[in-house]
Amino acid sequence: MLRINIIGRGNVATHLMKAFSGKAECQSVNPHTLENLDPNADITLISVSDNAIAEVAAKLKGLHGIVAHTSGTIPLSLVAEIMPSTECGVFYPMQTFSKETELDYCKIPFFIEGKSEATEKALMHAASLISENVRIADSAKRKALHIGAVLSCNFANHLWTLADNYLKCNGIDFKDMLPLIDETTRKIHNLSPQEAQTGPAVRRDLNVIENHLHALEKYPVIQKIYKDLTDSIQSI
Amino acid sequence: MLRINIIGRGNVATHLMKAFSGKAECQSVNPHTLENLDPNADITLISVSDNAIAEVAAKLKGLHGIVAHTSGTIPLSLVAEIMPSTECGVFYPMQTFSKETELDYCKIPFFIEGKSEATEKALMHAASLISENVRIADSAKRKALHIGAVLSCNFANHLWTLADNYLKCNGIDFKDMLPLIDETTRKIHNLSPQEAQTGPAVRRDLNVIENHLHALEKYPVIQKIYKDLTDSIQSI
Numbered sequence: 001m002l003r004i005n006i007i008g009r010g011n012v013a014t015h016l017m018k019a020f021s022g023k024a025e026c027q028s029v030n031p032h033t034l035e036n037l038d039p040n041a042d043i044t045l046i047s048v049s050d051n052a053i054a055e056v057a058a059k060l061k062g063l064h065g066i067v068a069h070t071s072g073t074i075p076l077s078l079v080a081e082i083m084p085s086t087e088c089g090v091f092y093p094m095q096t097f098s099k100e101t102e103l104d105y106c107k108i109p110f111f112i113e114g115k116s117e118a119t120e121k122a123l124m125h126a127a128s129l130i131s132e133n134v135r136i137a138d139s140a141k142r143k144a145l146h147i148g149a150v151l152s153c154n155f156a157n158h159l160w161t162l163a164d165n166y167l168k169c170n171g172i173d174f175k176d177m178l179p180l181i182d183e184t185t186r187k188i189h190n191l192s193p194q195e196a197q198t199g200p201a202v203r204r205d206l207n208v209i210e211n212h213l214h215a216l217e218k219y220p221v222i223q224k225i226y227k228d229l230t231d232s233i234q235s236i
Numbered sequence: 237m238l239r240i241n242i243i244g245r246g247n248v249a250t251h252l253m254k255a256f257s258g259k260a261e262c263q264s265v266n267p268h269t270l271e272n273l274d275p276n277a278d279i280t281l282i283s284v285s286d287n288a289i290a291e292v293a294a295k296l297k298g299l300h301g302i303v304a305h306t307s308g309t310i311p312l313s314l315v316a317e318i319m320p321s322t323e324c325g326v327f328y329p330m331q332t333f334s335k336e337t338e339l340d341y342c343k344i345p346f347f348i349e350g351k352s353e354a355t356e357k358a359l360m361h362a363a364s365l366i367s368e369n370v371r372i373a374d375s376a377k378r379k380a381l382h383i384g385a386v387l388s389c390n391f392a393n394h395l396w397t398l399a400d401n402y403l404k405c406n407g408i409d410f411k412d413m414l415p416l417i418d419e420t421t422r423k424i425h426n427l428s429p430q431e432a433q434t435g436p437a438v439r440r441d442l443n444v445i446e447n448h449l450h451a452l453e454k455y456p457v458i459q460k461i462y463k464d465l466t467d468s469i470q471s472i
Contacts, residue, residue: 011434049439049441050441050443050444051441051443073436073443073444073447073448094412094415094416095415095416095419096416096419096420096423096432096434096435097434098423098427098431098432098434100426100427100431101422101423101426101427103419107415108415109412109415109416133415140406141406141407141408143447143448143451144402144403144406144407144408144451145403145408145412146444146448147402147448147451147452148399148402148403148408148410148412148413149413149416149435150435150436150437150448150462151395151396151398151399151402151458151462152395152396152399152413152416152417152420153413153416153417153419153420153434153435154433154434154435154436154437154438154469155395155435155461155462155465156392156395156396156417156420157420157423157424157429157432157433157434158429158433158437158465158468158469159387159388159391159392159395159465160387160388160392160424160429161428161429161430161433161469161472162387162468163384163387163388163429164428164429164430165472166380166383166384166387167380167381167384170376170377170380171377171380172377172380172381172384174384174428174429176330176345176381176384177384177385177388177389178424178425179330179331179343179344179345179369180330180331180332180345180385180388180389181388181389181392181421181424182421183331183332183339183389184332184388184389184392184393185417185418185421186337187332187334187337187393188393188396188414188417189414190336190337191334191336191337192397192400192410193393193394193396193397193399193400193410194397194400195334195336196332196334196393197390197393197394197397198247198332198333198334198389198390198393199332199385199386199389199390199391200309200386200390201386201390201394202390203285205285205286205287207286207287207309208286208309208382211309211379212309212382212383212386215379215380215383216383221468221471222387224464225391225464225465225468226386226387226391228460228461228464229391229394229395229461232394232398232457232461233390233394233397235457236397236401
């Protein structure tokens, strides 16, 4: 069985431990003490915040096996420069991880990069133990994917937070939005998002837009975002 | 069987015709000629763009039965003033309608308002023929719901358009985002959107944010929205 160290205690590390359970021999390693580190592991995954990756990598110099980080943003070169004699790589699961939720790991797209072809293959193999959707992506492509993910996921979720706050102030339960949000998501499996666009902005229904902006006067942050996104929709 | 006129040729009118098929005796009516109008219908639904509702209502004065519009934004009073002797109301299905997609009508929330209790009851009954989720909402509440829907649905969809455009320029298929978007949507069925928030903005990962803003320099519209939404996430 593959032996894997997972360094980190965050959402990604926690979910990777769960995903590999029964499929690899995994050690959960505290990034501050590295005390449970299996020195003979095939792969050591650095799954800490982006700012802390370099510091952890520096402590792993001379380790046997492959060392890979799980970040969407940090280039492979950062780790490769710190540990020039180590086989290193990237093991990026593109998903939104919250500790409280269960995930269907086999659908998560993994994007892999390795310093050598052999490392890339080994990381692909490890990812394929838990996911059906494993691909190679260099650091530039991974960064673009991450930006796409921030727009598509983090920012869409924040719009739902703004809607939740606004609706609460108006005595409405955000749960009333769920059928609409589900359908909005379902639609883009068959249409491009541009084809799927509906609403007053794309209809150029200026009366409705004016009316909404007026109603949002007490919510300046939401009003600004309403304005910017309406302008953006109309500029396409 | 209930007799219903549906005035309009847009997405909402088309879907209402489909939804009522077999459950009510429906006439599809051209808003410019009103030639197919059933003068003895129990309910006439005005399902045209917000700007055209008043004009259509003016032509319906003296009609028997209930006249209701399907807009999220137009107050009941607008129609009530135009046709003071008619029983009028609002019949608002809160959903994103695209002509090309099939819908599960029974899940769509309908928000109903009537000039009198009897009208409200009759419209509730009509909506309950096609949906399990029918509620009363006055014009103020309906407007708040509509604003929530624009934020939650129209604007989230537009972020996906921006992501699609950006990813295309970077040789990536937007379809790669779908597992992430599905999970983002799934999460808010169990967590509040604020609890579900992930990403560099909420982690205050300034290096990543800087890095992304730099990468977006060639995409000024996206860069501005990235900045605004990051600020908004961090201000909560």
